[in-house]
Amino acid sequence: MIKTVKNSGVTAVIDNDRFNKRIRVIRYEGFIQEALTDIMTAAEEEGAEKIIVYTKQHDEAELAKQLFTPEGFLEGYYLGHRASVMVRYLTEKRRQTDTYLAEQEMIELLYKTKPQPQIEIKSPFTMRKAETNDMYQLSMLYKKVFRTYPAPVFDPAYIEKTMNEHTLYYVMLEDDRLIGAASADINPELGHAEMTDCAVLPDYRGRSLTSILIDVLEKEMIKQDIFQVFSLARAASFGMNAVLYHSGYQYSGRLINNCYIGEGLENMNIWCKRL
Structure with missing residues (x-):
């Protein structure tokens, strides 16, 4: 389910992936930190175990302060500019991998x-x-x-x-x-x-x-x-x-x-x- 979050200084498009218990911010304009409260609230309401943000390069440090970590990058995602795939896990089991x-x-x-x-x-x-x-x-x-x-x-x-x-x-x-x-x-x-x-x-x-x-x-x-x-x-x-x-x-x-x-x-x- 796709929805748009609009707040002071930011518009973010969120994909609520209930099947996989995750929230994805697939694109945004403005100050992403201004949308984080709404994103966290949506994740809590949906019982999401993971939040993914396709992050613009200049916002990577800001999301790192909010406990997001990089797990990959997508060259050219934002009209030719790289996006960093940054995630925050909301449950311990979701973070684990044995492989x-x-x-x-x-x-x-x-x-x-x-x-x-x-x-x-x-x-x-x-x-x-x-x-x-x-x-x-x-x-x-x-x-x-x-x-x-x-x-x-x-x-x-x-x-x-x-x-x-x-x-x-x-x-x-x-x-x-x-x-x-x-x-x-x-x-x-x-x-x-x-x-x-x-x-x-x-x-x-x-x-x-x-x-x-x-x-x-x-x-x-x-x-x-x-x-x-x-x-x-x-x-x-x-x-x-x-x-x-x-x-x-x-x-x-x-x-x-x-x-x-x-x-x-x-x-x-x-x-x-x-x-």
Whole structure:
């Protein structure tokens, strides 16, 4: 749920992510410290365990005074200027992670792997923008690919809702069967997008289909004047991290998301790319 907080000297747009028990300040103008009381009140009312602020560089020191800590950064987030991902945990359990060393080893391994040359690969399957009536096949795809997920993508109604709220889906089909998809949550005001919900059925893996989907999605976003894209990739998923790395994305921080759902902890890495 998105809402806008206006106070003396500041306007902040807040995403109340009830599913993940967190509050995100996705953009703001003015003095962010003037909105912190309202943000903390909203977090308390919603039972949030974590507050995330996509922070402008000149505000990092001010938020540090308010017990926020940096966990990554997004190049170009604010119309070409960097945003620091600063967080404040409101519960002790949300801050914990047991996979720090494993996560760092994975990043080191990726950078030791030589990137493949960027060549255009033609897919034998059909690709197009998703339509509303694809929401049922999309939900079934996600059910088959993901055991748990930090958003209700198994619900067709949720997919339809996101389609109507600036999320662009691209699908890959074999005949009329949906075998893969990738999406981007577009912020038209700031000119960037978050790459999300990339999935390919297990029987079709090993053919670089995810990279192909990401490529066509990026080309579509360029047409819409999107100049910066990023993704929060699960640290536990070497495959997705590798796809992003070999698609030209660069690791730019460490964001521990700590979503206690299903099997538990979800650790995230931030990957960015300028289109």
